[in-house]
Amino acid sequence: MHWRSKLLHPTNHAPKDYNSLTTPVYRASTVVFENTKGIIDNWRQKTHGYTYGLFGSPTVVELGIRIAEIEGAHHTFIVPGGQAAISTVYLAFCKTGSHCLVPYSAYGPNKELAYGLLKNMGIEVQTYDPSIGAGIADLIKPNTHLIWTESPGSITMEIQDVPAIIKAAKARGVAVAIDNTYSAGVMFDAFKHGVDVSVQALTKYIGGHSDLVLGSLSVANNALYEKVGSIWAQLGMNVSPDDASLALRGLQTLGVRLEKLEASALKIAKWLKDHADVELVLHPALPDCGGHEIWKRDFTGSASVFSFVFKEHVPKEQVITFVESLKFFKLGFSWGGTQSLAMVYPGLHRPNRDYKDRLVRLNIGLEEPDDLIADISAAIEKVIR
Numbered sequence: 001m002h003w004r005s006k007l008l009h010p011t012n013h014a015p016k017d018y019n020s021l022t023t024p025v026y027r028a029s030t031v032v033f034e035n036t037k038g039i040i041d042n043w044r045q046k047t048h049g050y051t052y053g054l055f056g057s058p059t060v061v062e063l064g065i066r067i068a069e070i071e072g073a074h075h076t077f078i079v080p081g082g083q084a085a086i087s088t089v090y091l092a093f094c095k096t097g098s099h100c101l102v103p104y105s106a107y108g109p110n111k112e113l114a115y116g117l118l119k120n121m122g123i124e125v126q127t128y129d130p131s132i133g134a135g136i137a138d139l140i141k142p143n144t145h146l147i148w149t150e151s152p153g154s155i156t157m158e159i160q161d162v163p164a165i166i167k168a169a170k171a172r173g174v175a176v177a178i179d180n181t182y183s184a185g186v187m188f189d190a191f192k193h194g195v196d197v198s199v200q201a202l203t204k205y206i207g208g209h210s211d212l213v214l215g216s217l218s219v220a221n222n223a224l225y226e227k228v229g230s231i232w233a234q235l236g237m238n239v240s241p242d243d244a245s246l247a248l249r250g251l252q253t254l255g256v257r258l259e260k261l262e263a264s265a266l267k268i269a270k271w272l273k274d275h276a277d278v279e280l281v282l283h284p285a286l287p288d289c290g291g292h293e294i295w296k297r298d299f300t301g302s303a304s305v306f307s308f309v310f311k312e313h314v315p316k317e318q319v320i321t322f323v324e325s326l327k328f329f330k331l332g333f334s335w336g337g338t339q340s341l342a343m344v345y346p347g348l349h350r351p352n353r354d355y356k357d358r359l360v361r362l363n364i365g366l367e368e369p370d371d372l373i374a375d376i377s378a379a380i381e382k383v384i385r
């Protein structure tokens, strides 16, 4: 054999079946079949055997199985990001002429998709008040095919009565999807409450270190596995095994990270609540925060992300200077990582309330909360006092 051929067809190999404690990274497009009779072309890798990298190498399939186990789902598809999970859900449940309902507090790009691509496809998406609860029944039409929930809502943190919405939807045979990113798939037991589909931005708590973008789409039963899986396969939602490996690593420390983040975020939220320049703290674990009673009933904990609103006497220019004056808190999108972040939302629109550009969202990281409080306090003193 020429040495060039030898490069591709070696005769000697390391022994197989290295029994690593952690899941290896399987990087592959092509799967080699034993013989022509064994050739199959099927996206159902878990039940039909591995066929092609697009449908997930063992590293990716392992991550899906782990998320499904933690969320109590029938199956979890791993997708390139939280937004990819959202778009796949829409395309699996809606067609031209469909009507969908989405809370106005939903993740921004969810609504951008609804009023962009979906509208152009003749899919009607209607926003609803996140506090609607059982009242959702009045908005359901004969062509309503999907109801989105997200609790707490993005940025403004509205808690939804998801069980009441599910009950009303079930009575009319409408599918309910939840964006369960806030709860990391663990603090709100979506499948026990009867959702059909749960999505997560694994980018946030599962990844946990701000170094990957990944999503999950979990389904409740085999009929939904077939319905969603067919669309997922047609869309070609491939993810890198390296990213899946990082998410598997993240899962190992999710428990300790969430515990620490919850305690730190609560300490800082309570400190802010008592501050003379703060009007409102939007953190569902605070007793006077809207939706607190529902949160207490349905959730087993709270997370690292929350918002607060400065009082009327603080002009919006000072809010900007405040976030720019923070030292530990960096300015950046996303959340759920190890470092603290702050963000402002000029022009934020919510039909029930005008926050007048005085809202700041914080993501609390793993720094000591007293250092973070000192940072916030110094920035307020410098800019506002």
Ligand SMILES: *Cc1c(COP(=O)(O)O)cnc(C)c1O
Binding pocket: 080, 081, 082, 083, 084, 107, 150, 154, 179, 181, 182, 200, 201, 202, 203, 204, 213, 214, 215, 334
């Ligand atoms: C970040 C986020 C997403 C989108 O996730 P990506 O992985 O960034 O695409 C979706 N929903 C919520 C609630 C999020 O916070």
